[in-house]
Amino acid sequence: MNVYDARRMADVLAPLGYAHVETPEDADLIILNTCHIREKAAEKVYSELGRLRQLKGDREDGGDPMMIGVAGCVAQAEGTEMLRRAPYVDLVFGPQTYHRLPEMIARALRAAGETSGPGRGVIDTEFPVESKFDSLPQAVETGPSAFLTVQEGCDRFCAFCVVPYTRGAEYSRPAEDVLAEARRLVEAGAREITLLGQNVNAYHGAAPSGGEWRLAALLEALADIDGLDRIRYTTSHPRDMTADLIEAHGRIGKLMPFLHLPVQSGSDQVLAAMNRQHRVEDYLRIIDQLREQRPDLALSSDFIVGHPGETEEDFEATLALVRQVGYAQAYSFKYSLRPGTPASVMKDAVPDGEKSDRLARLQSLLKDQQQAFNDSFAGLTVPVLLDRRGRGDAQLAGRTPWMQAVHVDFEASSQADAAYGRTVSVRILSAHPNSLAAKPNEVTASTQEAAAV
């Protein structure tokens, strides 16, 4: 979502004359867009700011002003503290106010003209009543694969999680706005859209003709857009995996057979302490139902090890769950205390050494599963949306329907140029832990030649 937000900030700044530059030294404005989900985020921001301070000083010594902004959830959480610790920062703003960047910049420029030193930075960490989405300009640029935020914030209040406090309460964009943005993205060249939300499957936006649409209805309408080939959504909560959404996975061909469905733990006691509001068996039932709808569905998840109260037995239950489900990919983290969350005052903290040990064991199992999943593709022919340049002129990179990264080597750069932005059938030559290597399928190559003739 930070990638999406950063792109939208660039859209807001474009009418003011700002454009991307390649190096920070050349920038008139540098914005650090930050994430607060785990510890040390704030410290990392301050150390990065220390480096930028130097840059800003050098530039201003030469009489050339430079502005520094901090955006995102660290800015939201730190607020005035950030200006106290880093008084050379000009702008501090949260994830809900970046549509106001032009006026913040104007205020910061005025303040810089009037005073210097501490106290001149502009802060905007409100949760405004207006939605930023109503004020943002239309998305102008996109690659073949685009993000689209449909829902923000979260009302689930998992005990360990800071998101409900930093991103705020749940908000779903009206379906009409989402569809309009999707059509614009497709017109601008997007072939794949990933719908984003902290808890995206809780989506319940205003429907075009009154009432509300849940995510399944939105997916159905998006699938009708000509030129859009692939739809994904992330991140979901098991409790919001409703029957209509599960069925959508069987019904909507454009919905890709890959789902990121975080479970966090395989122990009912830990799930209860985490306030996840479901049991292990509920999660397993959902997975079964999804696989009934879409037998080739690949799964991904998030795991936290060492949540307060987690015993060795609880952790082993997580390993057992992983073995039972079989993941194509997953993210796993050591529990990280977030001040202000219910888990931060829970007893029975797990020692860091124990957390590290459990993380290593879990990651080793997940890595084996990911390798086995990738290995099972060797020799197969799969469609890949080529959305990035690879190494050299004749290589492109993209993703399979199951989210694996693929590097495709063409025989000539002209072939690669022609294939960029398209979904191409490729033959998988070898499988690596994090990617697949492929060449264009001969059938496709000859079809292309026939078309060229």
Ligand code: 5AD
């Ligand atoms: N400690 C460790 N991991 C966390 N996550 C969220 N909060 C914490 C925390 N306090 C992880 C969860 C979530 C993912 C986005 O980040 O696994 O699904």
Ligand code: SF4
């Ligand atoms: Fe955080 Fe996700 Fe739980 Fe919401 S559902 S509180 S974003 S972990």
